[in-house]
Structure formats: C-alpha cells, structure tokens
Amino acid sequence: MAKNNERNLNVTIKNQDDNKDEVIISISAIMKKLKKFLAVWIVIAVIAGLLTFCYSAYKTFSTQYPTKALVSFTYSGIEKGLDPKGQDFEIESMKNPKVIEKALTEMGLDLSRIEGIRSSLSFDYKIPQEAYDQLTAYQSVLDKATSGSISAAQAMLDTKYYPSQFTVKFDLAQAGFDRQTGVDFLNTLLRCYGEYFYEEYGYNKPLGTAVNALEYESYDYAQQVDLFRSSLRIVRNYLADLNKDDNTSFRSSVTGYTFNDLSDYAKTITSIDLDRISSYISVNNVTKDKDSALAYYNYMIENLNRDKSEYSERLAALDASITKYQKDTIQVFGNGTKDTNPESTLHSEQYDLLFQQKVTVEASLAQAKQDINFYTSRRDALQNNKNSSKANVEKVEADIAELSKKVKNLVDLTEKTASDYYENVQFANAYNILVPATRSESASLGQAASASTKTIVIVELLIFVIYFAVAFISSLISENSKKTAKAAADDDDGDSEDVDLEELVDILEDEAEKAENTKKKN
Template sequence: MSKKSTEQKPEVATVALVQSAQEEEDTITIPVMDIFRQMKKYFLPWVLIAVIAAGAVFGGAMLLSNSKATPLTAMVGFTYDGIEKGLDPNGNEFDANTLKSPSIIESTLTDLGMDTKKTDAIRSAITISGVVPDDTIDELTAYKSIFESTNSVDAAQKLMDVSYYPTRFEIQFAYGNSEMNRSQAADFLNTMLSNYKTYFMRTYGYNDALGDALTAVDYTTYDYPQALDVFSSTLNSLQNYVSTLSQNDNTRFRSSETGYTFADLNESINTLRSVDYATLSSYVLGKNVTKDKASLAIYYQYRIDNLNRNLSSANEKLATIADSIKNYQKDSMVVMAGADATSSSALTQPSEAYDDLISQKTDAQSSVSSYQQQIADYQSRLDKLNSSAVASKKDQEKVETDMKTVCDKLNKLIDDVNATADDYFETASYANSYSVLVPASGSVSNAVSNAVSNMMRPLLIAEALLFVCYLVFAIVRAFIVSYRRNAIATAAVEAEERKEAAEAAEKTEETEE
C-alpha cells in the first residue's frame, strides 16, 4: 500500500505541472509595467528625434515658402446698403474684380515708379474670393444635402432663402513672376487697395463726368440765345443732383472743405438762376442780341418742331394711361357679415399696379406741361426775333462781358458742389463703406509666421507618426523582454522539475531495493 502511494505522487505532480504550463501558454498577458519601463528607457532618444524632425519640417517649409514665393494675402470689407444682396451702391450687380481693374493697377504702378507694362501680368496674378462665414456654409451644406437626398421643395426653398452674398473679400497676389520681392509686392498690394477707395468714391459719389462736361462748356462757340439754353440745362442738372444729395443727407452735412451744406448750394443755384441768369436772359432776348439772325430763326423753328413731336408723343402716352386707369378694376375682397352669413359686403383693396398707373399719369402730365411751356417760350422768341431789329454791336459787347461773368460763377458753383459732394461721400455717406480689414505684410517676421503656419499640419502629422512608432517600439520591446524573462523562468522551473523528478526516481529505486 505504501509502495503504490509512493509511485502515484510523482505522476500527479507531473500532470499538474503540465496543466499549469499549458494554461500559461493559452493565456496572453500584457506586460504593462514593462511597457512603461521601455518608454522611460527610450524617452530621451524619442525627444531628440522629434526635435530633429520638427527642425527638418520647419526648414522645409521655409525653403518651400521662399522658393515658391508664397502669395501675399489681404482682406477688404464693404458695409453700404445693398452689398448684402450682391449690389453696388447704384443698385447694379457688384463685381469684386473691380478691385483689380487695369486702371487701378496702372495708377498703382505709376505711384510706385514701376513699369506699367506689367499691368496685365500682375492682374492675372491677383485672385479675389468672397469670404463666407462658417455658419452660413454649414447651413447651405445641410439644406443642399437634404435637397439632394429627398428632392424636397421645402429644402430647395430654404436653400434659396439662405443664399449668401459676401461682404468681405480675400485678395491673393502670387507675385513670384512679377520681379518684385516680398516687401515690394506687399507695398504694391496695399497701395492698390488704397487706390481702390478713391475709385470707389469717384464711381459711386459725385459724377465727375457731369462736372467735366459743365466746366468744359465754351459759350463762345454758341450764339447768345443758344448759350442761354446751355446755361439753363446746366443749372437744371446741377440743381437736380444737389437736391438728390440733400434728400439723402439726414445729418445736414457741412463740408469742412467748402463750408457749405447742400441747402446752401441749392440756394446759391437758385440765386444764380433768378438773378444773374434771369438778368442776362432778359437782356439778350429783350434786345434781340444775336450773332446771326437767320441761323437763330432756323434754330428756334427746329426746337419748336421737335418739341411739338415730343408733345404729341407725351399726349398719346397720357391718353393711354388715363384709359388704363379708367378701365382698371381694383382687387376686391368679399367680407361675410351677420351670424347667419346671409349678408355680405365687398371692400376694394389697395393695388400697387393701380398706384403705379397714377404715378405714371402724374409724370406724363408733367412732361406735357413742360413741352407746352417750352414751345410757348421758343415761339415767343421767334416772334420777337422776326418782329424786331437785332441789337447793336455795343449790346453784343455788354452781353459778352455779362455772359463771361455768369459762366465763371456757374463754374465756381460746380467746383463747390464737386468738392462738397466728395467730402460728403468720403467723410459721411461712404466713410466706412469700404475698408482694408487686413493689409498685406511683407516683413521677415510675417514670412516666418507664414512658414510656421504652413508647417503646423505636416509637423503634427510627423510628430504623431513618431509617437506611434515610439509607442509600438516600446510595446514590442516590452513583449520581447517579458518573453525572454518568462522563457528563462520556465527553463529554470523545468530544470528544477527534472531535478526533483530525478531525485524522486532515485528515492523510488532505493525504496524498491
């Protein structure tokens, strides 16, 4: 009994060891502590490699920036009424490419003493793009996605409702082929954007063409009565313009340049018309002062005939409008009244079309009255010319002097209107309508900043890859070290087991003996 028990004990111990070894082989243990030890061991080499990689990426970004002449960037903004609808101050479609119009580029090159032959090449190197806010982009993208997936009419309507017209624009100047260094290119771009302000004011402020036409009038090329017509037309145009400015001015603007308000200028125009012009006109027409009686009579008759044709057309238009008003039926709405809903009444509703017809009729009547008045005026002149002798040479000399005085006053008034209007648009109406939000910078620090900005993404990617490699290397090393340690321990255990087995065998043999 004792012998049998002794024989079974080594067998049981051997089976237990085999099962334990088998369980260890089937279980994967993550050597967490070994991983941290390996990360600590190789931390300094990883930091050194990461710093070297960052320097390499930065140097590459700087080299790429210098070799490709990274485009200069600036940003401008518009704040006048209508830009949010994509319109210019005159109500027409706004074209951002006017920022780089050839005339502006050419004047900028001239200001900086550069060759104007580069205008076309520089213009093609400038790109302008609208800046759309992120929330608007997200909203448009969402509705577009819904529309494409469902073809929903509501989504399509929403997409149209959130259509966005930019009020800020980014200007990029790829100056690499312009033979400019970065500093010169920045000066050019900033000067160009500054010159655009002048262009903007001239285009949407005072009408320079009107001023030039008025001051360019040479009354000596006309007969005296014809010159009166030129003066009268000029005064009408000037007064209409000043009246428009006055209506749009809610601040009672007074120019620091001229000291005038628009009301002052309007009063000056009225004074020139009612005193100086009226005095000159009465003398010329009252005394029949003319250089050529026969030619003047032909001119008067031509004006009468032309005005009669215009009057006939205006009368026809007025009759058509009056007939349309007579036959026009306003929209009606039936309103039920009473508890039993048996009684009702019709109410006539306002109509924009009807109101527009009334406005057209008023304008047509005004035109008819104006033509009739002008025809009567020219007929009176013609009758006076035919029934009376022409004025003497002395009268002509007096008219020459008086006419020069009136013309000088008129030109001075035009200059005052021009200066006051320019001052108004620059300091009041359009003071903040256009502004350079972010000027271009050609400094070395800015170049470095651009290089740093350009390298951030590749640097982060490179550093992330390096960290992944570092972590994988530490894990692999930890498993290798753990495996070796476990192998050594297993070998020791197996040796110990073999020794114990041998000793047990020896004891068994001794017992048997």
Template sequence: MAKNNRRGLGAALRNQDKKDEAVISGPAIIKQLKRHLAAWLVIAIIAGLLTFCYSAYKTFSARTPVSALVSFTYTGIEKGLDPKGRKFEIESMKNTKVVENALKEVGLGTDKIEDIRTGISFDYKIPQSAYDQLTAHSSVMDQASNGSLSAAQAMLDTKYYPTQFTVKLDLGKAGLSRQEGADFLNALLKKYGEHFYEEYGYNEPLGTAVTSLEYKDYDYAQQVDLFRNSLKTVKNYLDSLAKDDNTTFRSSVTGYTFNDLSDYAKTITSIDLDRISSYVSVNNVTKDKDSALAYYNYRIENLNRDKDEYTERLAALDTSIAQYQKDVIQVFGNGTDNTNTESTLHSEQYDSLFKQKTSVEASLAQTKQDIDYYISRRDALQNNKNSSKANVDKVEADIAALSNKVNDLVDLTKKTASDYYENVQFANAYNILVPAANSVGAGIKQAVNDSIKTIVIVEFFILAVYLAAAFIGAVKAACGRKAAKAGADDDDDDDFEEIVDAVKEKAEKAKKAVNNKKNKKK
C-alpha cells in the same frame, strides 16, 4: 484520506483555471502610460516643431501668396448691389486702371499688368448664422405641401451676399518678390478706395460736361440755352443729394449744404441768366439773324413733337390707371353675421403708374412753357432790327461773368459732394480690415495659422500611437505575470506529489506492519 485527495484535486483545478487567465487592469494601463509619458512628450514636441518649421518655410518662400481682408458696409451690399443699385462685382478691384495706378504708386513697371491681374483672386466665407438660415429654408421647401409651396419658395429665394472678402495675390503668377507683392497689394487696396469714391461718389462726368462747354462757338441765344440746361442739371443733382441726405450735411470744406448750393443755382438762373436772356431778346442781340431764326424754328418744331409724345403717354397712363385691377385681401370672419370683409390695396406697380404720370405731366408742362418762350423770342427777332455793337459787347461780358459763376458753382458742388460721400455717405463703406504684411511677426502668425490643422492631425496620430503602446505594454506585462505564476504553480504541484508519494509510502509501510502483527498473533 480519499476526501483529502479530492480536496487537493479541486484546489489544483481551480489554480489551473486561474493560471489560464491574463488580467489587464486599469492601473496596469496607467502604469504603462506613466512609463512612456516622457517619450511621448518629447516626440510630440519635436513633431509639432517640425510641422511648424515646414509651414514657416512655405510661408516665407517667394511663391507663397500674400493676402489682405476688406469689407463693405453701405446700404445695398447685403443684397449684392453696388451703391448705384447694380450688381456688385468685387472683380472690379483688379481692373486695368486700378492695377496700373497701384504699380505706379510702388514704382513697379506696368509691363506685367495682365500677369498681375491673373494672380489676383478673391475669397469669402458665409457666416454660420447665414448658412443655418439657408439650410432651414431648404428644409422647409423640401417638406412643403401644395398649399404652402409659394411661401416656401419665397423663403428659399433668400440669399446671402458676402460683405467681407479676402484679396490674394499669387506671387508666382505675378512674378514679384514677397516684399514687392505686399507693397503692391496694399497700394491696390488704397487705389481701389479712390476708385470706389470716384465711381460711386461725386458725379465727375457731370462737372466735366458743364465746365467744358465751348459756349463762344454758338450764337448768344444758344449760349443762354446751354447755360440754362447746365444750371438745371446741376440743380437737379444737388436736389437729389439733399433728398438722400438725412443728416442735414454741411461741408467742413466749403461751408455749404446741398440746399444752399441748390438755392445758389436757382439764383443764378433767375437773376443772372434771365436778365441776359431778356436783354438778348429785347435788343435782338445775335451774331446771325437768319441762323438765330432757323434755330428758334428748329427748337419749336422739336418741342412740339415732344409735347405730342408726352400727351400720348399721359393718355395711356390714365387708361392703365383706370383699368388697373387693385389687389384684393379677404379677411375671413371679420365682418358682421359671420361674413367676410374685403380690402383693396395699391401694389407697387399701381404706385409706379402714378409716379410715371406725375413725371410725364411735369415734362409736358415744361415743354409747353418752352414752346411759348421760343415763339416769343422768334417773333421778337423777326419784328426788330439787329442790335448795336455796344449791346453785343455787354452780352458777351455778362455771359463771361455767368460762365465764371457756373464754374464756381460746379467746383463748390464737387468739393461738397466729395466731402459728403467720403465722410458721411461712404464713411465706412469700404474698409481695409487687415492689410497685406511682410514682417517677421506677420509671417510667423500666418505660419501658425497655416500649420494648426496639420499639427492637430500629427499630434492626434502620435497620441493614438502612445495609447496603443501603453495598452500593448500592459498586455505584455500581464502575459509575463501569467507565465511566472504558471511556473511557480508547477513547482508547487511537484512538491505536493512528493508529499503524497511519501504519505502513500508511509501508509503502505503502516499497512504492512499491521498485517505482520496480525500474522504473528495467529
């Protein structure tokens, strides 16, 4: 009987320990997730729509900036340079001339130019590959030892220059509606393209300077010199274009190549101009003999000064080249008998000295030729009488015809160069990748892009609340089961005690009965 009591007591204690535990299982949490799934979906969808609507409201409001994306893909932009080798400035897009032309294009007044220029801004993004490279170079620099410091510094000097820019227009600062802002920004991008080709394409000032010559204000010999200089300038420009052209470009507008036009300039100089020059010299054609002689003497004097300067520069360059210490490269263990070999290399500075010398020599030779030319013209004019009126009329007619040929050459040069720059050299130099837009579709797209980050944050927060609610629900359910089980166990304990009391009572009765029998026997 005692053993049975002990077993019952042990079972009761074990049941009591189990009653004190509240088990939260995975299935219980999943059950709670399913229970709240519909509510979570509804709340998540409503929150996402509200966030998007708020972003759309900001996008379509009058104060929201409009933007466009442009890119540059010419040689040098990767180093932050413009086509002329100078530092590239995207800010030139909002210079006064371009903004004014854009305003006129869309029919807006020019009284708010400064407000609009203030509202224009630019942004760019460094690609991840370039960022990783710059970060790696910085790490090498930090870890460099004294022996490799120069190499590490050279790596660190690597920089990234953007080639794509986002152009933004703040409508609030500009004082424009969204439609006006989009139209203006697109006009600005277009006018900047025209400005880009004018700035870096055909040399407009060169053509203007050549064609605007008032040659009739000068004496005939001076007129010849003016046209000679103009033809030399145009020919040098054409030769430089031909040198840079790797495609043997032939213009579809004029049908000429740069070499064709250069030969044309050479022909005009060697045939037309030289013929007029010799006729003027032989026949002493002049408006004023004394003025012409003074002009020749002045030219000879200036040219002699130039000759002396070129001579001194040439001597200095020869001395610098002779004394220049060439770079020495030592190759270890490359010689015989374990000896080292050395090699000398010409550096960029050394090559530059030779280029300067060649240029000075050419200038000196040309100056000497010019001196001889003016001396011969001066001597011929001094020793002869003035020419007749017939000679003067012939020279004037020939020079007028020469002027027409020069103007025609300049016009052909302009058309050919413009065709080359726009369709070959700068065919993709400036591109409008994404124009400014004010359509409903574009506005919705921008609203989606602007709201994505906010929507992700809001949805993540709602998801966290949803998971927390499921966990709390599982905890409450476990606690409820614990309380219910505890109540059921208490009832079982009461029944057990009643049974035990009944057994004890019967045992007492049985014991009394046994004792009574024993007493009777006695």
C-alpha cells in the same frame, strides 16, 4: 512572485522534427532591451522631430503661399446685391486695370505686370450662419406648404442672400512677387480700389462733364444762354436728388454750404442773371447772325413739338395703364371680421412704378410747353426787329462772361459739397478694409507648425517601430545565444538529464523567499 512570473514568461517556437530549431522569445528580455535603448530612442525622436519641423518651416517660408485680406461694403443696396448706382455689384471690379495700374504706379513697379496680377487675384465669401439658417427655414416652409399657401412659401424661398464681406486672395507665386512686395502691393491695391470706388459712385465727374460750357463763345448769344440754362437745370436737379437722400441736414465743412443753400444760389443765378441776359437779348435782338438765329429757333420749336407729342402719348398710355391696373387683393380672416370688409387692396411695386413714370412724364411735358413758348417769343421778336447795336453786343458778351464765372463757381461748390457728403456721410463706411494683408513671423511659424504636424507624427512612428524592432531582435539574439551556450555546456558534462539551470535558480529563489516570509511571521 510577480518578478518570477515575469521572468518565466516565454514564448517558444518549436520545430517538432528537431528540438535544436527552437526559437525562444522572452517578453521580459524584450522589456529589458526597450529600457536599455530608451534614452537613445528619446534623443533620436527629439532630434528627428526638430529636424522635421525645421525642414517644414523652411518649405513654408520659401513657398509663396497666397496672401489674403478681408474687405466689406456697408452702403444701402448691397444687401440686394446692387452697387450705389442700382446695378448689379461685382467684386471683380477690383481687377479693373485702372486700379491695378494706379497701385503699380504708386509702388514704382512695371506696368507690364497688370495682366499677370489680374489673373492672380481671386475672391471668396462666406454666408453668415444667421443668413444660412433663414434660407434653410424658408426651404422647410416650402416643403411643408399646402396648395393654398404655395405662392407665399415660394416668395419666401425667392429671398436671396448677397454677401457684403469678401476675402481677397493674391497668388504671390503666380504674380511673380516676393512675400513682402506682394503684401505691400495688395494693401496698396485695396486702398486704390477705395479711391476708385468713391470716384465711381460718390464723386461728381458726370456733373462736371454735363455742365461744362467753357466753349460757349463759339455759339450765338441766344444759344449761349441756352447752354447755361441747361447747365443750371442739371445742377438744380442734382442738388434736389442729394437733398432728397440727405436726412442729416448736412452742411459741408469744406464749403460751409448745405444743398438747399446751393439750390437757392442756382435759382438766383437763373432768375436774376440768366433771365436778365435772355430778355435783353430778345428785346434788343442781339445776335451774331440773324438768319442763323432764326433757323436755330425754328429747329428748337419743331424739335420741342415732337417731344411734346411723344410726352402726351406716353402720358395717355400711363393713365390708361393705371386706370386698368388690377391691385393686389388680400383676404382677412379671424375674430372680429364678421361685420367688416374681409378684402383689402394693396398697391404693388409695379403700380408705384407706373405712378412715378406718370409724374416724370408730366414734368417733362410741362417743361416742353414752356420751352416752346419761350423760343416762339424769341423768334417772333427777332423777325420783327432789326439787329442790335455794337454797344448792345458788348454788354451781352460782358454779362455772359460774368455769368460763366458764377456758373463755374456754383459747379465747383456743388462738387466739393457733394464729395464731402459722400465721403463723410453717405459713403463714410461704404468700403472698409477689415483685415489687411499681412505676413508676420508668428503667422508663418503657425503655418509651419500646422504643415509639419502630420510629417512629424509619421517620422516619430517610424522611429518607434525601428526602436521596438531593434529591442525585439536584440532580445531574440540574446536569449537564443543563452540557449546555445546552455546546450553546449550540457553536451560537455555528458549529463543525460534535461536540467534547466534557469528553472533551478528560480526554484532556489522561491525557496529562499518562502523561508524569508516564514522568518518574518515567526
């Protein structure tokens, strides 16, 4: 019966003025046509999907999408947005022309590309979820804060997040690189930036420049000694800073020295070699030009007296500021505070800074006083004695030449030891390439599939609409052709009765089915 019902489910659009304008739409006929064209539709849909994917893949492979890499920084200070020197950190330093020039040189590419590459590099970062949650919580505290705790809430809100991981994007099309060359260049650039980073923040170029005394021969002997004394003082201060930062008792595998070893070496050169030469020059009045030497001593004494006055004034101002400084006060409330002082004072960062400045100025003032006494004794000795003999001059020149070798060796050992320390301890993981740039085939196919999904859906929907429309129109033509043929047959027979042959066939089938069911029951 279900089959008969389906067959008889028709929709008739009838014009009331003329029965000949009837249009019959049979659902069963449409379903038959859909089944008839099903295989054709499937074949066309599959072919169209493959062609669409191939076209999208071609566009993906031919289009120069930006390539990306991920880098991170993990040194002390990056969490505050600072570089190792304590200044604001800028990831844009990766665009430094020196870095790009070095990468281009290593790859043998034209240096005229520098500006195009700089404009093709961009950077992005993402705030980790835990940092975002913390900042959101601080905002909630500020919104709910009462007037008594608004300053504390505002202090929490002032907390900022500074990224330590950055995505480096390189627009290949804008830079004029093909895919493979562009990827290779970006990876080379990232490596060259690592070398630049260590040279800028970890190596010792400023130290080498500060202690460079290769041209000491052009000065008088006393001035030569002063040059070496200043250089040794710089080295010792530098080693003291390194030793203060080092909490690993670092011993270099390159030189075999610790920072304390080198500091002791510098003290030995100063107290034995340098002081011996200096005293010999003073006692024997070794000079190239007595008048010039006296003028130099007078100038140094006058300049040091000015420094002494300046340091004394700064020290007095700092002492006054520290004495008058109002320390932060906190109130303590709660159980057990009845018999105790509920107030407590805290030293702020500003107070600590003032105290550190005082210590520094005191050290500078003491050094200035020592230097004044030193140059005064030199001047007085030179004024009261005659010039030294040629033998004394030759001895001083030989001793200073030997001193120069020792200072140069000390500087070299210090630079190598410090570089080893920065590379393998202090900045061992300061800069890392977490994910290098890559353009593997699987990644490109994935991008092609992702890019083609929307297009494939649209194409398949369009094909399905066409498939359904063809089935619908075909069934419509078929059904109305039957109607026309039936009407013509009725006219030829002259039959005046409106007999629906199809209905008659259905009735006969129903009667046959009923008879069959009755037979089965019996």
